[in-house]
Amino acid sequence: MGIFDYKIVEEAAKQLYIRALCDLPPDVREAIKRAAARETQPTAKEVFKAMLAAIDIADEKKTLICQDTGLPLYMLKIGSGFHWDGAEIKDRIYEGAKRATVEFPFRSSATDYLTRVNSQTSVGRGLPVLYVDFLKDADYLEMLMIPKGSGSENMSTLKMFVPADGINALKKFVLDSVIAAGANPCPPGIIGVGMGGTADLVMRLAKEAIARPVGQRNPDPAVAKMEQELEDAINATGSGPMGLGGDVSTLAVHIETAHTHITLNPVAVNTQCWPARRARARVYPDGRVEYGY
């Protein structure tokens, strides 16, 4: 095998951003279709029809579904069976996200937090957000890309409860957060929930939760049961698509968990909008790239 050319990672990072924005994953499409079929309120049915039309038009015209191209997040899994150069991967993803923005071209939302000057490249200090994890018994690099729009990201919540508050405080917090968010995160989306860990880990868990295919349950039956209960509770509010009233207020609740400190009891909520955008690539040491969702 020759020397690996990291241009391949750059190209994949670029393609992933564009794919995520234009081509919704099949599980999301199916979830919207199921929601549309289940919905009984006439105005809500009309809203679902428009969502399905938007997906079709984006397919046909190879264009963006939503104008908010968000901030780029790349979740990496680095296989242990090949000597990957992490620093090189980081630089190439930065370049790839930038090239997607200026070459497609689409709007950059990345802004200096103080001067509010837009970098015009979707990247900047601290961006793209990178999550790095490792994979045993694999030689490939997996890249999962999620563009995070502001309507949903702005509705994120986190609270450090105490052990005495129990698990019920966390469940109530999730429901109350979703009600407070109302129409802003373009419901019905995926409600990502983190439980346990530390302040930073719990939000990361919530983010990892929105990256799961719609409705794929947590393997722990107790957590899966809680997902279903929260889903039913949120749908029972009747808030509906775009908060205009209806039977379907969320596509799914996903919960990810971690061990926490004996005196901590944290919870975080991170919502993903109905166009729950994501794209995945596997990059192999021989230069092959497989795209998926």
Place this chain on the structure above:
Amino acid sequence: MARYHLQTPFSEEAIRQLRVGDIVHFDGTLFGIRDLTQIYMFDQHHEPPVSLKGMPCIHTAPSLKKVDGKWVPICVGTTTSYRMDRFTPPLIENYGVRAIIGKGGLYEKSLEAMKKFGAVYLAIVGGAASLETQQIVEVEQVYWEHLHPEALYQFRVKDFGPLTVAMDSHGNNLYSEVKAKAMARLPEIYQKLGVA
């Protein structure tokens, strides 16, 4: 739920017939405005160079490109409205705007102005920018170009919608109604979830 297909400019009568929950499509002129457009108008006192009387305004920051000196849309979507709430009453009262199009709704003072002067808030399906962009036939004018992408845009649209009447000119607010219903159900939902 009634369905309407309207034509701009909207008459007061056409707007007064709309009730929350109705579905609207329309043809004609649509103005695009954003935070900065309205800061420029109201806080920095610039008169719009075109009449907005009877017209709909949408909360947007469009992606456009210039091809041979003419603006064409790349992607036009809708942003969350509440940030621009304070500009809405003067937009309706001073300039005769008859419809605000956005997502998420506006507050009490805007609703009052709608009731008093005959205007509505039409909720678009957020995130469905590909559909919205397809319904734009032409970017007719970009006023205050130096503010782009938050300038004042004049679009010509066809079958623009579906738009749900979310705040009508009779003081009804669909968002408040939906929220009130959710609140009424909440004790029961808490109970079922075991968190009461």
